[in-house]
Amino acid sequence: MQERRKIRTLIVDDSAMVRKILSIGLGQDPEIEVIGTAADANMAMQYLARSKPDVITLDLEMPNMDGLTFLRSFMKADPIPTVVISSQTQRSAQATVDALAAGAVDVIAKPRMELGGGLNDMMASIVQRVKVAAGAQVRRTATPARPPVRPQTPRPAAGSAPARLPDWMIAIGASTGGVQALTAVLQSLPADCPPVVIVQHMPEGFTASFAKRLNQMGPLRVKEAEDGDVLENGLVLLAPGGPKHMTVVKKMGRHQVRLIDGPEVCFSRPSVDVLFHSVAQVAEGRVSSAILTGMGKDGAEGQLAIRNSGGRTVAQDEASCVVFGMPSAAYQIGAPEALVPLDDVSSWLMNSCSRIPVGDRLESYRV
Template sequence: MTPSQNRPVRVLVVDDSALVRKLLMDGFSRNGIEVVGQASDPYRARDLLVELKPDVMTLDVEMPRMDGVTFLKHFMPAMPTPTVMISSLTQEGKRITLEALEAGAVDIIPKPGSGVVDDLPLMLDEISRRVREAARVDVSRFGRMGSAPIERVAANLDETTDKLIAIGSSTGGVEALNHIIPAFPANSCGIVVVQHMPAGVTAKFAERLNGLSAMRVKEAEDGDRVMTGLVLIAPGGMKHMTIVRSGGEYRVQLKEGAEVNFSRPAIDVLFNSVAKAAGGNVAAAVLTGMGRDGAAGLLAIRHAGGRTVVQDEATCVVYGMPKAAHDMGAAELVAPLEKIPAFLSRATKRN
C-alpha cells in the first residue's frame, strides 16, 4: 500500500550508529518525511515493522547480531516493505549490492565511508527524494515468493547469521586445546581462540593442532574470515585479536593496544568484540588458566544472548579464569574438559 497524497511518507530508520540515525531523522524531518521509528539492530526493526507498518524502511548493512541484507531476505517475504539500503558497503559493483537488490531493496545509497558528520548532511535532500520515490514502489511480489507467517520471523532471524565459537585459555591451555580442538568435526562453525603464548610460538602451535584436527587450524592474520571448518589462533605478541562483522561475514582484526589483564592478546578483548559482533550467534568457553582474563568478556557474551561454559576445577591445571567467570555469573554451565566440545557444537548447531 503506497502513501496517499495528503499525508507524509512514513519511514523507519534502521542503523547501528546513533549519529547516523540522528542525521537521517533530522534530514527527513526537514524534508517533510515523518520518522515513525528508529532501530539499532534487525531484531528491534522487526518489532517496529510489525507494529508501525511504515511506508519505507532505510536499512544499513553492517549491524550487530545480523547484517541488513540477511534481515531483508527473511523479512521481505513475510511483510513486504519498500526498503532503501544506506551503507558504506553498498558500493556499485559489490556483491553485497546485488544481494540487496535480489532480496528486495528498491534503492541503494552509498553512505560516506568517512567524514559522516560533514558529508552525510549534504546528501539528505537527495536521500529524502529517493525515499519518497521508494514509498511508491509496489514490493508485494516479494510476499508472493513464499511468505512466512509474521510470528515465525523471530525464530527465523536467530537461524540466519553465521554461528561462531570463541575459546580462551592460559596455563594448561595448550594441552586442553590439544584435547578438544580435534574433537570438533570438519564442518563445525568457525572457531576463534586466544591462548596466552609468547610471540613466535602460536604459528607452530597452530600447525601442530592442524595435523591433529579435522578442522583446518592456522594462526590468525588481519582480515581473515571466520568460516566453517576453520580454527583461528590469535598470534602471540603485541596485538589483540578482535572480531568484526563485515556485511554478512565475520572478520579478524589485529589491533595494537595495551595489555589487558596482563595479557596481549587478551581473552576479554576477543570476547567483548565477539559479543558485539555476533550476539546470540556465539558459544564461548573459558578453559584452564591463572587470573581472571575472559571472565568479563564471557559475561558480555552471555548478556548478548550467547551460550557460555567454563571448564570444571577437576580437569583444570589452574582453576583461576574459569572460577572468576563462574563467580560473576558468566557461565551457564561448568563442565569437564571432555564435555565442552559437545556443548559448544550443540549450542551453535543450525536447526
C-alpha cells in the first residue's frame, strides 16, 4: 500500500516562540510535515519560490510586508490554503476579517504560553484545522485593500420601529470559508428582507469586526447580536464568538435574541444547531434556513428540525464550498430541500419566504 503523502506546511510568524510552539505541535502529527518556518513575508516568499506548501499558517502583524499583503499576493497568482493565526486585538481582528475575505480558509487565536494545560487542546484544534485546510477548495482572488462600500439608501437606526412586524425570518449557519460565502449572500439580499440570524464559527473578538465589515457593504443593517435584540426586517444579527450560544425566543409577540450558557455542541459555541433548534420551536414554520460551507456537522440536526416544523431549508452545493462538511452532513440526513450554488442561495431564500401553503411551494432545486 502506498504511504499517504504528508501535508506540507509552512509556518509564517514573527514570534520565535510561536514558531517553535507551532513547529513542535504540528510536527508531532504523523500526517503533517513542517517544511519550514519564516519570520516575515519576505522569507516566506523565498520558500514559495522553491517549493509550494499544501498549507500556510500565517501571522498578520509582521515587520516589513504585513501578512495581509503577503496573503493577497499569492492568492491572486497561485492560491494556497491558509490558516490565519491572529492576536485578539481590535487591529488584528479587522485585519483577520479582511484576510478571510481575501481567501484565507480559517482563523485561530494565537496560542499563549500562559494557557498552561490548555495549550494542548489549542494545538489539537490547530492540527485539525490545518488538515481541513489541506483539502479546502481555494480560488484565485483579487480582493481590494478595503471592502467596497455600495451606495445605500438611508437606513433606520437599529432598534427603531420597523415599518411592519416581521412575519418571516432567515437563519444561516456557516464555518470554514463562511466569511466569503456570507458576504456574497448578504450583499444580494434586499434592504427589506426578513430579519436574518447567523452563526458563523469564529473565535471570540473577531465577530464584531466581521459584522462591521458586512454593515459597510450593502443595504442591510448588520450588527453583532446582543442579548435582548429584537428581530426586525432588514436587520442581520451575527452571533458573537465566545462562551455563549445564540437562540431566538418569542416574547410579547416579538422574536428576540437570547444569549445563553451551555456546553459546546458539535465542538462549537455558539452552535448552529442550538440556533436552528430554537428557531424551529418559535417560528411556526415561517423561517427559511441555509447551511453554508464549513467543516463538521454543526447545523444538520437543527436544520432537520426546521424542515420538520414546516420551515424551508437549503444548503450550499459542493462545487461552490470551500469545505463541504456541514452541507454534506445536513444532506445525508435529509435536512435541506436543495443543494444550490452559492450564487443562488440568496434568491432561493427570498423565493422561499412565501405565504403559499407548503404543498404549493416552489419545487425547483428540490432534492
